[in-house]
Amino acid sequence: MKKYELVADKIKxxxxxxxxxHGDKLPTITDLMKKYQVGKSTIxxxxxxxxQRGIVYKVQGSGVFVRxxxxxxxxxxTDNAGFAxxxxxxxxxxxxxxxxxxPKPISEHLHSDEECYFIKRLRKQDGKPFVLExxxxxxxxxxxxxxxxxxxxxxxxxREGLKKEIRFSDKYMRxxxxxxxxxxxxxxxxxxxxxxxxxxxxxxxxxxFDSSKLVYNYKNSKFYDQSSDDII
Amino acid sequence: MKKYELVADKIKxxxxxxxxxHGDKLPTITDLMKKYQVGKSTIxxxxxxxxQRGIVYKVQGSGVFVRxxxxxxxxxxTDNAGFAxxxxxxxxxxxxxxxxxxPKPISEHLHSDEECYFIKRLRKQDGKPFVLExxxxxxxxxxxxxxxxxxxxxxxxxREGLKKEIRFSDKYMRxxxxxxxxxxxxxxxxxxxxxxxxxxxxxxxxxxFDSSKLVYNYKNSKFYDQSSDDII
DNA sequence: TAGTGGTCTAGACCACGGG
DNA sequence: CCGTGGTCTAGACCACTAG
Numbered sequence: 001m002k003k004y005e006l007v008a009d010k011i012k013x014x015x016x017x018x019x020x021x022h023g024d025k026l027p028t029i030t031d032l033m034k035k036y037q038v039g040k041s042t043i044x045x046x047x048x049x050x051x052q053r054g055i056v057y058k059v060q061g062s063g064v065f066v067r068x069x070x071x072x073x074x075x076x077x078t079d080n081a082g083f084a085x086x087x088x089x090x091x092x093x094x095x096x097x098x099x100x101x102x103p104k105p106i107s108e109h110l111h112s113d114e115e116c117y118f119i120k121r122l123r124k125q126d127g128k129p130f131v132l133e134x135x136x137x138x139x140x141x142x143x144x145x146x147x148x149x150x151x152x153x154x155x156x157x158x159r160e161g162l163k164k165e166i167r168f169s170d171k172y173m174r175x176x177x178x179x180x181x182x183x184x185x186x187x188x189x190x191x192x193x194x195x196x197x198x199x200x201x202x203x204x205x206x207x208x209f210d211s212s213k214l215v216y217n218y219k220n221s222k223f224y225d226q227s228s229d230d231i232i
Numbered sequence: 233m234k235k236y237e238l239v240a241d242k243i244k245x246x247x248x249x250x251x252x253x254h255g256d257k258l259p260t261i262t263d264l265m266k267k268y269q270v271g272k273s274t275i276x277x278x279x280x281x282x283x284q285r286g287i288v289y290k291v292q293g294s295g296v297f298v299r300x301x302x303x304x305x306x307x308x309x310t311d312n313a314g315f316a317x318x319x320x321x322x323x324x325x326x327x328x329x330x331x332x333x334x335p336k337p338i339s340e341h342l343h344s345d346e347e348c349y350f351i352k353r354l355r356k357q358d359g360k361p362f363v364l365e366x367x368x369x370x371x372x373x374x375x376x377x378x379x380x381x382x383x384x385x386x387x388x389x390x391r392e393g394l395k396k397e398i399r400f401s402d403k404y405m406r407x408x409x410x411x412x413x414x415x416x417x418x419x420x421x422x423x424x425x426x427x428x429x430x431x432x433x434x435x436x437x438x439x440x441f442d443s444s445k446l447v448y449n450y451k452n453s454k455f456y457d458q459s460s461d462d463i464i
Numbered sequence: 465t466a467g468t469g470g471t472c473t474a475g476a477c478c479a480c481g482g483g
Numbered sequence: 484c485c486g487t488g489g490t491c492t493a494g495a496c497c498a499c500t501a502g
Contacts, residue, residue: 002490004463022343023438028468039492041273044470048463057400059437060469061499067400067438068343074404078310078459111254111300168289168299168460172306175407175425175450193407193425193450205291205481206255206299218407218425225457227310228400231236231280232464232470234471260487271473276489292488293480437500464489 004045007036011046012055015066026056026064044232054226067226074224077171088125095185096120097147102136102211109170109200109211114138117145119154122185130220132185135212142209158209165204172198178215186217193218236277239268243278244287247298258288258296276464286458299458306456309403320357327417328352329379334368334443341402341432341443346370349377351386354417361418362452367444374441390441397436404430410447418449425450 011026020026027035032043047064050056058064098118107113116136123131135154137145142158149157158164173195180190188194195216202208243258252258259267264275279296282288290296330350339345348368355363367386369377374390381389390396405427412422420426427448434440 004490030468040494042491045463045490052463054400054402057434057438058469059500062437062468062501064469065438068402070402071404077405078457167462168286168458170286170300170302171457171459172303172454173309173456174454175427175448177425193409195407195427202289205294206289206297216407222404222406224405225310225403226400227403230399231277231284236471262487272475274472277471290488291481293482294487295481296488 003038004042004049007032007038007042007046008049010036011050015055020066022066022068024066026066028063041232048230048232051228051230054228057228058230070224070226074222077223077225078227090123090125090130091127092151093122093124094119094147094150095122097150099139105198106136106211106213109198110136110138110208112138112208114140117142119145119150121150125220128217128220129186130217132182132215132217133212135210137210138208141203141207154210164209166201167204167206168202170200170202182215186215188217188219195221195223235270236274236281239264239270239274239278240281242268243282247287252298254298254300256298258298260295273464280462280464283460283462286460289460290462302456302458306454309455309457310459322355322357322362323359324383325354325356326351326379326382327354329382331371337430338368338443338445341430342368342370342440344370344440346372349374351377351382353382357452360449360452362449364414364417364447364449365444367442369442370440373435373439386442396441398433399436399438400434402432402434414447418447420449420451427453427455 011032026032029040029043033040036043047056047058051058054067054070056064057067096118099115100118101107101113102110102116116138119133119135119137121133121135122129123133142162155166159166175193176196177191178186178188178194182194183190183192186194195218197214197216198211199214200208200211243264258264261272261275265272268275279288279290283290286299286302288296289299328350331347332350333339333345334342334348348370351365351367351369353365353367354361355365374394387398391398407425408428409423410418410420410426414426415422415424418426427450429446429448430443431446432440432443
């Protein structure tokens, strides 16, 4: 673990321990340097991390302050971790597990038309379906996959099992009406609203390994994003 | 303008001029240092900016590469600039311009129940309505506002007219059905899908100055987000 | 005007990728 | 093994905030 990640964790713990809330001030950069015995840029990197995660904001000439905390039950749209860290363990029902080439819109997002694992899953929270997923994983990059893995967290498997680092993603979203087939899975009616997301994930070396179509149940899913214009 | 912003612009221009596309490699950090006559951390800051904007990605031990470019016609969900930079000039119809206190959900987002400018607007692109906005601006922070300003870009006015820097935002989103009244404005039918966004904006000093409810027309709006786990 | 964050540099050393 | 990006430091100076 990198030094600035450690320091970021420590600062986060400090915020929790001291019960700091919106607008409360952190110790100065100089104090933090002394406190954690690291250089200025290490502190700055740590604070940048916390800024990117929507936890603090910096005000030049004044200090570093705590941001309002996100509301419960909302999923992050931008985290590459997806909803994994926000929701209680979702359950997963694998509807189809097979191998095939990705069809047109997806293969373009993948920048490849090679053979893929195709996985169709319905994910539930407290027994309520919140998203229907159709995912394609490139076999040249994810060489092994099973129904059992698909019943858990595929991304955890890629990170911890395959030791690959997921680095960035492209998402294209729109709102539309559900088809009859989708509605059946999501326990809604044909024509009800949904959010459709085309989501492509890339490894640290820039190769796309997964592209998915996600259809969210409008009653069982809500989203948040905390953004910040900020650099070290 | 800061040095690293200038360098970021130059690198971006270089990418355009050399017509670099997905996967193409930029010069090495060392080369860029020589080329632009700046230190290493300035180059790193510039590249961090471009990374945050979804333009490039870094691969340790290998190089800096160009990311796939976003598709046309999609609005950024995370930019604090909103759709301003993505769409051709939207036209704006001011439906209501008044002064009042924000009602319950909004006043909590604003962290204040002071008197606000209330502005209800319908924004169109090519004559097609794509979003219905209800915005509250705190009068203590935005001391003057007019119907004429509301017909243009309010954020440009705050930035350039009032010289205030917009720094971060909180967004809470869900999909739902349109009410009859909303449908009338958006030229859709009651019960049609929509994206509802509660959006709160903060200045660089951390004070919330605007909180809005946005209702997007599902036929005339689509969104993208290019995220990246990255630090300098 | 003191204090705080922001920018920038030079340089040492580390960690990873790929031939 | 070499080249590349990544981390970290020490320190100089700038820019902004707030009393």
